[in-house]
Amino acid sequence: MVQHLKFYIDGSWVEPSQAKTRTVINPANEQALYDIALGNADDVNKAVVAARRAFESFSQTTREERIALLTRIIEVYKTRAKDLGAAVSDEMGAPLAFAEKMQVGAGLGHIVATLGVLKDYAFEETIGNAEVVREPIGVVGMITPWNWPLNQIACKVAPALAAGCTMVLKPSEYTPSCALIFAEILHEAGVPAGVFNLINGMGPDVGAAMSEHPGIDMMSFTGSTRAGIDVAQRSAPTVKRVSQELGGKSPNIILDDADFQKAVSGGVAHVFLNSGQSCNAPTRMLVPQSRMDEVMAIAKAVAGKTKAGDPRADDTQMGPVVNETQWHKIQCLIAKGIEEGATLVAGGPGRPEGYSAGYLVRPTIFGNVRNDMTIAREEVFGPVLVIIGYADDEDAIRMANDTPYGLAGYVSGGDKDRVRAVARRLRAGNINLNGVPNERTAPFGGYKQSGNGREWGRFGLEEYLEVKAIAGFN
Template sequence: MREYLKLYIDGQWVEPVALKTLDVINPANEEVAGKIALGAEADVDKAVKAARKAFATWSQTTREERLDVMQRVLAEYQKRFGDLANAVTEEMGAPASLAQRAQVPAGMGHLATAIGILKDFKFEEDRGATMIVKEPIGVCSFITPWNWPLNQIMCKVAPALATGCTMVLKPSEVAPFTGQIFAEIMHEAGVPAGVFNMVHGDGLGVGVPLSTHPEVDMVSFTGSTRAGIEVAKNAAPTVKRVHQELGGKSPNIVLDDDVFAKSVAGGVRQIMTNSGQSCNAPTRMLVPSKRMDEAIAVAKEAAAQVTVGDPTGNAMLGPVVSKTQWDKIQDLIQKGIDEGATLVAGGTGRPEGLDKGYYVKPTVFANVTNEMTIAKEEIFGPVLSILGYDTLEQAIEVGNDTEYGLAAYVQAEDLSKARDVAKKLRAGQVSINGGGGDMMAPFGGYKMSGNGREWGDFGFHEFLETKAILGYAPKQEA
């Protein structure tokens, strides 16, 4: 059993001011997998002050100095690849294949991308007699989720390091093992003391102090819209920058063409990835009403092929992360049944043969209307809603009829039609025919899906202030 009872502050592993612990549950077997120390306001204060002190020197480092540190971090990350993959599977139930193929590589990819960007990034620009300077914003607090833990840690840490910011990380207390190992990586890589700090804890004990602390210049939060609103409220009195990547209820518009069946099956498989625990998951599939019966048949067959079981084995679908999430998903599945949607596959309860662990049946509803709860609320589980449309204009209208705007998807044989639909969807990222995996593409949402963008050079700008130095260039003699 893992025991992580220290916090990482100012380049050292330190005891919390007052030791309080939390058990971490393995969602596959519901047993205690480890124990972490829970930090508190006093620990946050120590970490923020360490970051503030380090900012004075780290912000003045050269591009080459920061590149050297980041390349050392990448080397250490690669050394711990296996440890990170095992931790992801143990803490949040991602199948081993997904952990090795996507979860761990995602973090590594963001770091490698940031290194490449930093080599040529322009921090200064001449505009006549004025110099425009991009400077690090300062001390940043990062509050990260459990569903893609390394992806979300690194898409904040990497650009912050690259731009000269210092930081305090609060990884999810539900899935903290990867955060712990990541802090070990940063230590072994020789990141200067105080540049990176990590405080384990929950939202009330650590998240709130990180959002309210007057010496924090920016808070970057990834999680639910409800929690994101609270972070923004807490940050408002100190007028710090707030970056949020929040919830989603992404439409997946399937056009009426010869690849219809392939598109429907692919949409089912995609929603099942990571047990549906992705904020950008294509949870609302829109199909032509006249082909609803065909969509039901294809979706039922695709869902039946999804295997559920022990994430350390060969199952495609592991458990969801916690009993809290399992209960919420079960309630929403029942609401779908009660409100009259057609249950195509799955339903309430655990899959057959699994009497322990937070496993959810791969579930598909059809004949869903956009007024139903399952079409409006973010379920965050392996649950797909299929809605019908009569015209493409109606599909776009329904697709946009949500308080969210994180992602959207279009499936079409005719690329020109797909492009036209994509341009009309109100979402921060739209994928055509499975296009994805571009770490240079900005990631973030419209509406209640958040503000700001992560990934690539767009992520760099979130961590920079803009200064105009007038009269920088000497005036020319007449």
């Protein structure tokens, strides 16, 4: 068993300050993969000291120097794509082909997009007699999740580098090795010592120490709303900027003039993507009540064709969820849906047939769901879709917005003006119309308890910049 017992601090692989480890489990077979070292406040402080020292010089680099750096990172990243894909598949259970194409590709896509933004971004502008200058905010603490690990690491690290910031990253303890490979990529690409630092550890130890540290100027967090609240509270005494991308319970409104076969099938497939472990998954499908039976039949057919199984098998479309805790949470919510009287259309409790180990969940669909049921209110974070009937467009919009979350929304219909009108009334940060995927250069982030701040493209870069007005400059 290969162990991962060092941290990347100040350009070197260093021993942790304590001999404390955690075993990473393969969710497909429940077998141990390796141990990782767990950091503490002392490790965080060492990394912050290195990052603050590096900031003095890295913040003064030119646009051209940072363009060259991101270009080298892209080149090295491509050479490690297979390693990254295998790590993601082993650690969080994504089917290998999906991990290599989508998980690894998402990380690369954000670095490439950031490079494009950096080439043209206006860091200075004249307003009256003042020069308005956008400067790097300083040292950034980053906490990233396990569900799209490379996507979230890249969409934080790349714009921070582009802005001239230095950083300390705590990746998820469930997906640490792909983050360690990412650190190796940055090292090989020539990121200066101290600019990027990585510490593995648990949220109450490393995450809390980062949030509270006076030497960190900003916290960028992706994860649950509960943990995001904790990060914000711990960050408040030092008045650091906090950017958060949190949970979701996204509505998918299918209007009565939509292509139902396409819209329903696409919506179901989207929920099952990544085993349902996406914060923006369209997990509440809102359909005309009069067509509930038709929708349930289409959805059931899609579920029946969705193969859940071994991530390394060629025919697997859906791997396990990430860990035992998550598996049990999903099972409890499926049981709750049955208890509360929703119609079980497909799937249900337990593992798929033929599996007695691994954290596999049956692709599950509930119909005739009310918007006040537990499965319509709580984020399941698994392959569970609820179908809710509505009376008319106003009813659909009301129920879509009746949630504490506001990360994403989806609308399908034949009349483009009507689809646009519904989209404008949804209280969420990202709306997708007629199955069109997200635009990587447009902002990503949520309303309400889905977070604050934005990632991706120009908006992601600006999260890492302070604005200075120099009056009398011109």
